[in-house]
Amino acid sequence: MQKLIRITQRFSQVALVLFLVTFLVTVLVRLLPGDIATTLFPFATEEEKVEIREGLGTNMNIVSYYFRWLGNFLQGDLGIYYNPGESYSEASMTVWAMLSLTIPRTLLIMAYTLGFSLLCSIPLGMLLAYKVDTRIDKVISNILFGLSSIPNFAVGLGLAYIIGVKFELLNPIGYVTWAEGPVEHIKSMIMPVLSLSLGLIATFARLLRADIISTLKEDFVTMASSKGLSNRWILWRHVFRPSSLSLLTAAALNMGSLIGGAVIIESIFALNGVGMFLVTSIALRQYLAIQSTVALIAISYIAFNLIVDAFMPKIDPRIRSHRGA
């Protein structure tokens, strides 16, 4: 019963946050200077402009505008997206049609980045913790510290210059879907994923190293090693799981922020993911596109956090007792 109350409390808080996020974005969007009708269709007639404004609802006050958008959003209608330049009658697309192009790209980039950085950082972190305070550990830890401080656009620009321009190994611009050719797809993803992962690898490996070092001091490790278990067995079976908590939290938080935060890498490599879609929507005053996309991003960001919170006790049962559940 108590659990049920806690869960409903949690979810009502989430609902409140989502309501505030979407309303805040609506206010911001409506504050954007310039009118969508004149920004996108400077040559439209007066009647057409009125029609556009009515189609978007921008002639209404902000509260009824918001609830109109919310109602449509909850029914799965994300709104209209106007292609600029063309005449108004052929220009309208749905936001969903645009997002269904961009979301898979962003999700793939995120999945590759997460997979690659965990794949590199877990062995690295364990190795460093195992060799703690040796020369290898000191050298690599310092390098990792440096790497974790380099912004991803610096890595991206460096890679684009060295690999893309100087040696012309990869095409630095554009995205190829899996269906167009798996090899080309992987090739187009190498540099973006590398530039997003390098900092993450360093961060994850340092987190894991610190946690393993503190876990190694625990009594159950002394116990295991006095039973004569091999170091490798202790490290993987006894130490890794309780040490992986902050790594997982950091991974989830980073993935949550990557949904919209990969935008600079997307812009450097011209990938047209969700982030770039949002930025161009802001520039083109695509009100409904901005609102619906930010709402989706906020939902997935909060969902990521909820999932992590729900899984923590499964990984380390000791957490449950701390929280009194």
Next chain:
Amino acid sequence: MALNLKILANKPLGYQLSVIWLGVCAFFSVFGELLPLPEWNYSNPDMLGVGMFSPGHLFGTDYIGVDQLSAIIHGTRYSLGIAFISVFFGMVIGGFLGILAAYRRGWVDAVISVYFNTTLSIPTLILVVTMVAIFASPDPFNPTTTIPRVFVVIIAITFVLVPVLGRLARSSALSWTGREFVLVAKSMGMKPRSILWQHIVPNVLPAMLSVGFLAAGVVIIVEGGLALLGAGAEPGASWGSLLARNRGDISLIPHTTFLPVFFISITVMVLNYLGDYFRNKIDGRESRI
């Protein structure tokens, strides 16, 4: 000067290098104007795309003939200025809200936490880009009244920093309000306001300060990202907008792109190092108790 050197003497090498780097940056951002260099935005049509270490132009020039040394020095002032002003206001506002939330609990805490969570669930860059688009784009009917973009960037970045720093202040203050000495102070009849100022704030401040260094690094990166998206400070004024302006020439005169990248990366590294250093010191002090 001798005194300064003595302060540095017993510290690790990384600390010495970091302090020196920040000191040099601070010096040039204050006195850079006095150097006999061309203006940061003066483009010399006879000197287009000169390479590094050429006579008269130590860092070369870009494709419109702007001296890069002068531009980098001017960028130091802007980038560090943006970072420190927004972190300062972020810490003051965020720290106030966070400590208030932790100390008062109840509905105050609920309201402030919801505010923090709301702003945190919108992607940082998107929020800042939107705010810059709202407040900095010139009004077509009244173009003279727009505030300089730097201020808009500072305000927008402060707005997203407040919840980040505030949440840290809140959790840090929460861990202190549960301590025995606070209980003792309460039982001795100390006023809540005095407990806050004498016991909570002095303990939260060092942690906030170490986070402040990390936050300043993040701000420099965010500012660079904003500039790359076309929403940064005036073109060429900060490291980020210098990078954004020169990025198109990466294949012809790569040094103009990589100079700002280098300065951004090193400064962020230095700030992260100092943040880590102070945090370890605080943790060490804690564990000794």
